[in-house]
Amino acid sequence: MADKKVAKAAKTAKIVVCGAGGAGRETMDMLESMNADSRWDIVGFADAGAFEGPVRGYPVMSEDDLLCYPDPIEAVISVGLPASREKIFQKFSKNPNVSFPAIVHPTSIVAGGVCLPEAVLIGAFCTVSTDAIIGRGVFLNGHCIIGHDSKIGDFSALMAFSFIAGNVIIGKGVSAGASSTVVQGLAVGDEAFLCVGSVIVRDVGKGAKMMGNPARMIG
Ligand SMILES: CC(C)(COP(=O)(O)OP(=O)(O)OC[C@H]1O[C@@H](n2cnc3c(N)ncnc32)[C@H](O)[C@@H]1OP(=O)(O)O)[C@@H](O)C(=O)NCCC(=O)NCCS
Structure with a gap:
């Protein structure tokens, strides 16, 4: 019988942060804080x-x-603009060695x-509640709350302290x-832009730019 004390071989994956700006450096901090078990070989950043x-x-x-x-490598897309997130995803998906795991800060x-x-x-101190649906490439910066049964569309990016109540539908590529x-x-329609501090009290059309409390369309 095999000796149970023999440790399993460590599974170390290479990982790279796509984007070396502020969001990228935040992600790097996050990966380092999650890497006490050396699950990753952090290769560095990739940037345009x-x-x-x-x-x-x-x-x-x-x-x-x-x-x-040339080798298997995990990539974490760490830019805030939804269109850039999608572009980066589409571009590096062409390399079959690149995969995009979901990364969640342990405090979330x-x-x-x-x-x-x-x-x-998903950055620090977020809550994704019961039966929420999170799309591919979604970015939740720190302290975001996604209410029960809400849906966040692909590549949408929610900055710090965004609060999405229950049963909300956020389209694709929303900022x-x-x-x-x-x-x-x-x-909230696809590609809408909600300005800092906006309080959305009515449905928002595709591509609309909303500002204020209660939010009004400004573009
Ligand atoms: C929309 C945004 C980009 C401001 O755009 P802008 O066009 O440069 O706006 P300005 O700073 O020129 O301000 C224009 C007017 O709108 C007002 N304004 C700007 N942003 C506002 C906001 N979020 N809510 C209410 N009023 C706002 C300004 O006071 C100014 O009013 P005035 O003409 O009476 O002086 C900014 O509000 C925003 O939401 N940025 C997102 C930033 C963000 O979340 N970053 C996350 C980093 S982690």
Whole structure:
């Protein structure tokens, strides 16, 4: 019989943070804080060129480097603009070595039974409540709350302290500025933009820019 004391071989995956700006550095902090068990070999950042390495002591590979990366590697998309999130996802999906695991900060709570698809990034102190549906590539910055039965569309990005009440439908590619609130039961159309501190009390159309409390359409 095998010796039970023999430790299982450590499974170390390479991981890279896509985007070396503020969101990327926040993600790097998060990965480092979650890596006490050395689950990851943190390779560094990948960036389109705005940032030359090293950042936080890590190298910054070019997008072409990641596109041609020869080994299996996990990627965490760490930019705030929904359109950029989707573009990065589509681009690196062309390399079969690149995968996009859902990453959740350990202080966040995701209700049992909620599925997190690929490329989801959930920062610290978030709550995703019962029977919420989270789309691919969604980004929840710190302290966001997603109410029960709400749906967040693909690649939407909710900044810190966004509060989405229950039974809300947030479309695809929506940007919610910090401290946005959406009242229960409403729908926010694809690619809408909710300015900082907006309180959404009516349904929002596709691509609308909303500001204020109660929020009015400004574009
Ligand atoms: C929409 C936004 C980009 C401001 O855009 P802007 O067009 O540059 O706005 P300005 O700063 O020129 O302000 C224009 C007017 O709107 C007002 N205003 C700007 N943002 C406002 C807001 N969120 N709520 C209410 N009024 C606002 C300004 O006071 C100003 O009013 P005035 O003309 O009477 O002086 C900003 O409100 C926003 O929501 N950004 C998202 C940022 C964010 O969440 N970042 C997350 C980082 S983690």
